[in-house]
Amino acid sequence: AQSVTQLDSHVSVSEGTPVLLRCNYSSSYSPSLFWYVQHPNKGLQLLLKYTSAATLVKGINGFEAEFKKSETSFHLTKPSAHMSDAAEYFCVVSPRYTGKLIFGQGTTLQVKP
Amino acid sequence: EAGVAQSPRYKIIEKRQSVAFWCNPISGHATLYWYQQILGQGPKLLIQFQNNGVVDDSQLPKDRFSAERLKGVDSTLKIQPAKLEDSAVYLCASSGGFITGELFFGEGSRLTVL
Numbered sequence: 680a681q682s683v684t685q686l687d688s689h690v691s692v693s694e695g696t697p698v699l700l701r702c703n704y705s706s707s708y709s710p711s712l713f714w715y716v717q718h719p720n721k722g723l724q725l726l727l728k729y730t731s732a733a734t735l736v737k738g739i740n741g742f743e744a745e746f747k748k749s750e751t752s753f754h755l756t757k758p759s760a761h762m763s764d765a766a767e768y769f770c771v772v773s774p775r776y777t778g779k780l781i782f783g784q785g786t787t788l789q790v791k792p
Numbered sequence: 793e794a795g796v797a798q799s800p801r802y803k804i805i806e807k808r809q810s811v812a813f814w815c816n817p818i819s820g821h822a823t824l825y826w827y828q829q830i831l832g833q834g835p836k837l838l839i840q841f842q843n844n845g846v847v848d849d850s851q852l853p854k855d856r857f858s859a860e861r862l863k864g865v866d867s868t869l870k871i872q873p874a875k876l877e878d879s880a881v882y883l884c885a886s887s888g889g890f891i892t893g894e895l896f897f898g899e900g901s902r903l904t905v906l
Contacts, residue, residue: 728894779837782834782835
């Protein structure tokens with residue numbers, strides 16, 4: 680069975696400092712992995728996706744994530760946080776060719792001035 | 793390109809009442825999903841449609857929830873009778889295909905059951 684664990688429920692950083700949101704996954708087969716972002720009262724938006732091409736994936740707004748099969752991890756990073764990055768972030772695993780998304784519990788990112 | 797449309801955005805009802813949510817997916821998207829997001833949790837899949845047919849409804853509480861997708865376009869999710877624990881945001885999403893796995897989400901319908 681596929682599952683995803685987000686290791687931090689809440690992360691707080693200062694504006695201009697790096698962001699690290701951690702995610703581990705469990706999957707019997709090579710999955711597709713995603714990060715979605717949800718701003719308050721807004722719909723979920725795709726940040727980036729991994730589908731077995733390059734292991735370092737670049738997304739929108741300066742975010743990137745690295746797929747590490749040996750560690751079953753897909754951590755999300757950004758070199759410098761901006762106030763507008765404050766939101767809820769979801770790590771998502773999708774079994775190949777099913778179209779299903781399995782969400783983690785989410786990490787709330789707080790960015791302090 | 794128009795996004796996924798959902799209505800109503802907010803609904804407050806009393807327990808044992810009924811409610812219906814409507815979703816219009818992105819034009820041409822064959823796959824439509826309903827997710828339930830309880831406060832503080834990640835979204836949970838309720839039902840997945842491929843055109844008119846149901847692909848997965850294993851987590852849909854069928855004693856009170858029902859969903860349909862007539863003509864393979866719009867969809868309606870109904871809850872009858874509602875319970876307190878049904879308070880959540882109901883998200884509709886659509887996808888052009890299984891290959892990419894990317895879903896496009898609406899802004900959600902927030903249900904409060906008193």
